[in-house]
Amino acid sequence: VVTAGDVLLRIQGSDLRALPRLATLVENEDPRALEALDALFPLTGQAQVVGVTGPPGAGKSTLIAALLGHVRAASRRVAVLAVDPSSPISGGAVLGDRIRMMDRHADDGVFVRSMASRGRQGGLAWATARLVHLLDAVGYPLILIETVGTGQDGTDIASLADTVLVVESPGLGDGVQAIKSGLLEVADIVAVNKADQPGAEDAQRLLRASFNLAHPSHGRSVPILPTVGITGSGMSELLAAIDDHAAWLAESGQRAVRRERGARAEVLAGLRAALDRRLEAGPVRSPELADLIGRVARRDLSPRRAVNALVVALDSPASGRSIGD
Amino acid sequence: VVTAGDVLLRIQGSDLRALPRLATLVENEDPRALEALDALFPLTGQAQVVGVTGPPGAGKSTLIAALLGHVRAASRRVAVLAVDPSSPISGGAVLGDRIRMMDRHADDGVFVRSMASRGRQGGLAWATARLVHLLDAVGYPLILIETVGTGQDGTDIASLADTVLVVESPGLGDGVQAIKSGLLEVADIVAVNKADQPGAEDAQRLLRASFNLAHPSHGRSVPILPTVGITGSGMSELLAAIDDHAAWLAESGQRAVRRERGARAEVLAGLRAALDRRLEAGPVRSPELADLIGRVARRDLSPRRAVNALVVALDSPASGRSIGD
Numbered sequence: 001v002v003t004a005g006d007v008l009l010r011i012q013g014s015d016l017r018a019l020p021r022l023a024t025l026v027e028n029e030d031p032r033a034l035e036a037l038d039a040l041f042p043l044t045g046q047a048q049v050v051g052v053t054g055p056p057g058a059g060k061s062t063l064i065a066a067l068l069g070h071v072r073a074a075s076r077r078v079a080v081l082a083v084d085p086s087s088p089i090s091g092g093a094v095l096g097d098r099i100r101m102m103d104r105h106a107d108d109g110v111f112v113r114s115m116a117s118r119g120r121q122g123g124l125a126w127a128t129a130r131l132v133h134l135l136d137a138v139g140y141p142l143i144l145i146e147t148v149g150t151g152q153d154g155t156d157i158a159s160l161a162d163t164v165l166v167v168e169s170p171g172l173g174d175g176v177q178a179i180k181s182g183l184l185e186v187a188d189i190v191a192v193n194k195a196d197q198p199g200a201e202d203a204q205r206l207l208r209a210s211f212n213l214a215h216p217s218h219g220r221s222v223p224i225l226p227t228v229g230i231t232g233s234g235m236s237e238l239l240a241a242i243d244d245h246a247a248w249l250a251e252s253g254q255r256a257v258r259r260e261r262g263a264r265a266e267v268l269a270g271l272r273a274a275l276d277r278r279l280e281a282g283p284v285r286s287p288e289l290a291d292l293i294g295r296v297a298r299r300d301l302s303p304r305r306a307v308n309a310l311v312v313a314l315d316s317p318a319s320g321r322s323i324g325d
Numbered sequence: 326v327v328t329a330g331d332v333l334l335r336i337q338g339s340d341l342r343a344l345p346r347l348a349t350l351v352e353n354e355d356p357r358a359l360e361a362l363d364a365l366f367p368l369t370g371q372a373q374v375v376g377v378t379g380p381p382g383a384g385k386s387t388l389i390a391a392l393l394g395h396v397r398a399a400s401r402r403v404a405v406l407a408v409d410p411s412s413p414i415s416g417g418a419v420l421g422d423r424i425r426m427m428d429r430h431a432d433d434g435v436f437v438r439s440m441a442s443r444g445r446q447g448g449l450a451w452a453t454a455r456l457v458h459l460l461d462a463v464g465y466p467l468i469l470i471e472t473v474g475t476g477q478d479g480t481d482i483a484s485l486a487d488t489v490l491v492v493e494s495p496g497l498g499d500g501v502q503a504i505k506s507g508l509l510e511v512a513d514i515v516a517v518n519k520a521d522q523p524g525a526e527d528a529q530r531l532l533r534a535s536f537n538l539a540h541p542s543h544g545r546s547v548p549i550l551p552t553v554g555i556t557g558s559g560m561s562e563l564l565a566a567i568d569d570h571a572a573w574l575a576e577s578g579q580r581a582v583r584r585e586r587g588a589r590a591e592v593l594a595g596l597r598a599a600l601d602r603r604l605e606a607g608p609v610r611s612p613e614l615a616d617l618i619g620r621v622a623r624r625d626l627s628p629r630r631a632v633n634a635l636v637v638a639l640d641s642p643a644s645g646r647s648i649g650d
Contacts, residue, residue, distance in 0.1 A: 037627065037629070038627040038629060041624060041626075041627040041628075045624050055382065129628065130628075171496060256622075259622045260618065262622070263621035263628070266621070266628045267618055267635070270628055270632035271632055271636070274636050275604070276597070278600075279593070279600070293589045293592055296588035296592060297581075297584045297585040297587070297588040299367050299370050300367075302363040302366040303455075304359060304362070304595065305363060306592050307592055307595035307596055307599055310592070310596055311599050
């Protein structure tokens with residue numbers, strides 16, 4: 001059993017051996033771990049949180065592995081959270097190889113974790129934010145979050161980041177997927193990965209034109225950088241761009257704006273998670289729900305009328321519960 | 326102003342000119358239109374609803390346009406809902422061209438609509454289901470929904486479909502994206518689109534092996550069909566596979582199982598939408614929220630404690646409202 005006091009003592013002693021176990025407890029919403037996290041929260045806000053997003057197939061995981069190698073070669077500490085369920089990081093393959101290659105499996109300068117998102121009904125951004133706070137509080141100065149970046153969870157997770165890195169690559173179907181999906185609107189840095197493949201220069205040109213047309217980004221121009229994740233080419237420039245963005249955030253006053261936006265996204269994600277939990281605890285298990293669903297399936301009752309009937313059940317005081325209690 | 330009575334009269338007279346306007350009213354949750362939809366609901370359940378999903382860049386929109394041409398050439402009526410925000414159908418480009426090419430802009434055998442999903446906070450599946458019911462009630466026997474298929478909304482939308490068609494294509498990064506993202510688990514039919522490009526046969530082989538290993542799909546084997554959306558190659562086989570699946574659903578008793586699952590997904594999506602609406606009406610606008618978010622941003626209060634404070638506000642009777650009132 002880990003108490004808040006234990007954790008604080010260990011962290012003050014720079015003992016990070018307890019971290020993986022604590023992260024698991026936080027992820028499982030262990031009440032004592034959540035209390036520990038409340039106690040640690042004032043220590044957060046030091047890290048640069050980088051959201052790494054982009055269409056499937058752009059090579060996000062490979063790029064992150066290469067960036068990680070580069071960051072560690074500079075003796076900087078870094079943590080990675082993989083939230084994308086299709087990420088090879090979730091299976092451990094890509095980063096596992098890279099870390100083994102670097103012979104650093106006992107290296108506490110690197111922390112890698114994949115969030116189990118399959119089967120989780122929403123609440124992913126809320127759960128991700130908690131792990132970010134933990135890693136921030138225990139002193140990782142750079143935290144990378146790999147995410148798909150779309151949907152409610154993706155948007156919320158992007159809001160948690162100080163810096164959004166969008167990874168695109170040539171040859172992902174027609175046009176530039178990041179433009180089509182609206183990801184560019186949140187980009188602070190764009191990496192055109194697999195830049196050694198045909199079409200990379202076209203993709204860069206198209207991205208540059210798109211920014212010139214539509215994305216002033218607070219007067220700051222968005223760097224568009226060629227990278228090759230597999231070989232590690234372009235990693236110096238990418239890390240420099242991340243550092244430049246951190247400096248710009250501090251100087252421009254945008255950091256405070258983003259932190260406020262991030263706090264808002266997190267609190268609202270938490271509220272949604274609380275409401276989902278209430279659904280699971282109340283209406284979802286009620287015999288009334290099964291009956292109403294059967295009637296809807298038989299076309300005997302409209303879905304809207306079924307929902308209105310269930311909303312009443314939500315208002316019974318018995319279904320009220322707070323988060324993590 | 327459209328009343329339920331008007332709509333029923335018009336539909337009984339096979340006058341579909343009012344349909345686009347009615348669809349807009351339904352999408353905007355106009356109270357009278359929602360009542361009309363309640364009245365129409367017993368007429369639903371006749372259509373074959375096909376969810377078309379797959380990774381960005383697989384060519385879903387082009388494939389749908391080709392399928393549409395094929396369906397119309399057979400004098401069958403069909404409706405398309407584009408839910409994927411990156412779909413060119415949303416911009417009207419792909420289908421617009423195709424429909425102009427067919428000289429059918431006044432053809433009431435085709436109905437095409439894109440759902441505005443940008444900026445919508447959840448509730449997309451709930452809104453999509455309503456339009457599906459409308460199109461079903463007014464007699465479109467085949468309804469295609471184009472969706473990204475991931476996230477809560479994507480999963481819910483897939484649950485609304487009788488048949489899930491997963492579109493994959495070669496050359497979308499490493500491996501087969503549909504396998505990595507878990508989309509195959511819900512596939513009833515797989516189209517390997519852009520089958521004239523290098524790697525298409527490898528992709529088919531990989532998909533077949535993946536199904537043999539892991540996806541018995543109720544004893545039914547999942548057809549894996551090569552298609553070329555741009556030329557229309559493979560459309561006969563694809564339409565035949567959709568028809569075969571409809572027949573199988575009816576014979577096997579799986580249709581009733583899926584309809585029940587769809588009703589469940591829809592009612593829960595509606596409950597989530599009701600709760601989100603309550604968030605928007607209550608806590609999101611409260612001065613208390615702004616204050617709590619400011620304290621979280623300053624690291625003065627943990628997000629969990631902020632959420633717990635706000636959950637109390639949700640329980641005030643003043644914030645209770647039903648859907649569509």
